[in-house]
Amino acid sequence: MEERKYALLIDAENTSSKYVDVIISELKKYGIITYQRMYGDFTNPDLASWNKKALKYAIVPIQQSRYSTAKNAADIMLVIDAMDILYKGTIDGFCIVTSDSDFTRLVSRLREEGKSVIGMGKSDASKTFIAVCDEYKFLDKIVDDESKGDKPVAEKDSITPIGEIKSAINNLLQECENNGEPANLGMVKSNLQRLYPDFDERNYGYNAMMKFITEATKFRIVKQGTTILVVRGGQEVPVNVEANVQQYIIRKAEQNVKLEILGQQLHEHFPEFKYKDYGYARLSRYVSSIEGVQIDSNNIVSSQK
Known part of the structure; x- marks a missing residue:
């Protein structure tokens, strides 16, 4: 790129x-x-x-x-x-x-x-x-x-209060949990930056996002291979990545989504997922292999009637 x-x-x-x-x-x-x-x-x-x-x-x-x-x-x-x-x-x-x-x-x-x-x-x-x-x-x-170094500092008026940040993370994790989607660390940070343009973990005295999550917000970090997930205490950690991916595609197909946009969403929510690992040369072929999902000539992914 x-x-x-x-x-x-x-x-x-x-x-x-x-x-x-x-x-x-x-x-x-x-x-x-x-x-x-x-x-x-x-x-x-x-x-x-x-x-x-x-x-x-x-x-x-x-x-x-x-x-x-x-x-x-x-x-x-x-x-x-x-x-x-x-x-x-x-x-x-x-x-x-x-x-x-x-x-x-x-x-x-x-x-x-x-x-x-x-x-x-x-x-x-x-x-x-x-x-x-x-x-x-x-x-x-x-x-x-x-x-x-990593030392918590007092909040300044122009910096978004830590309580508001914690609430936003909790809402995001709840949404991901309801949709059966994992919340990876990069996605959590991207969402925070969209909500709060001033967000940077260094504003709160942390040089690493992982430390900010575990120490400042008290949420948990779970590693699955090369993927780092953010979870709430007691939240079940998704294990079967492909099953979650297929469920996600089925839900999106109900909304008639373009294949290109679906690919971007899959990369954001499941960065560890690679359709080539499952023997498919193209995303379109992988998506078409899922029961109940179809792709039309305009590359619109939809549910089969």
Whole structure:
């Protein structure tokens, strides 16, 4: 699969240069950084430290002098560049580094065009700005946690309360249990990030998701081969993966689902399942082999009448 491409745009006037190493390393987890730009009045001595970071990472400085005490030119230039990059159609997402809520509408506009937006900034950032991003990384929390290790920390106002996180996990596990589906660790984290763009286990003092689950939320971790499941105390752990897969396909067939979408859903819910392990070269042939399920010429999976 081709790596996703991101544009990194940094509001240098509202971000400390000490976070640049973390910004780059975090964004590289998501894909390739094709644009790297920082915005500010770099004639200002307060921004002098940004020059060394720009050289280290080949970040292009966009010099914008402050002409008045009103809305500064650097913010305006960042918005203009973001829209220019958007309409070139060469990237998959943006990383906007700022704690300034004035960029909220920009992020909304980028997402309206189907681009993912990762926000980064300090934990005192506007809740409105955090909520509008697909994900939001608290740079001060990440730096603090890397230096301290796995130590629980007190919650800050901008961070989603741990009680709310636990409730969301419990609801997800209940839903999976009702549907007879396993809840793997990756799926749990993905769902939390969709519900809470600011979610990152490091915000709560944990460098690993497994430790966060077992220590902060008190749910259980169960390993089945290479698969890591999250379960509630007393919840029965699914054993027969193929039986669960077939039951899942039968339920989805009742909803007339496209084969491509079904394949994506199977990968999300049953990452350890490989139809080739059961002697099938294609997913369509495996699905067609299940009693009561059919695929039409438009690749729609449905129940046989």
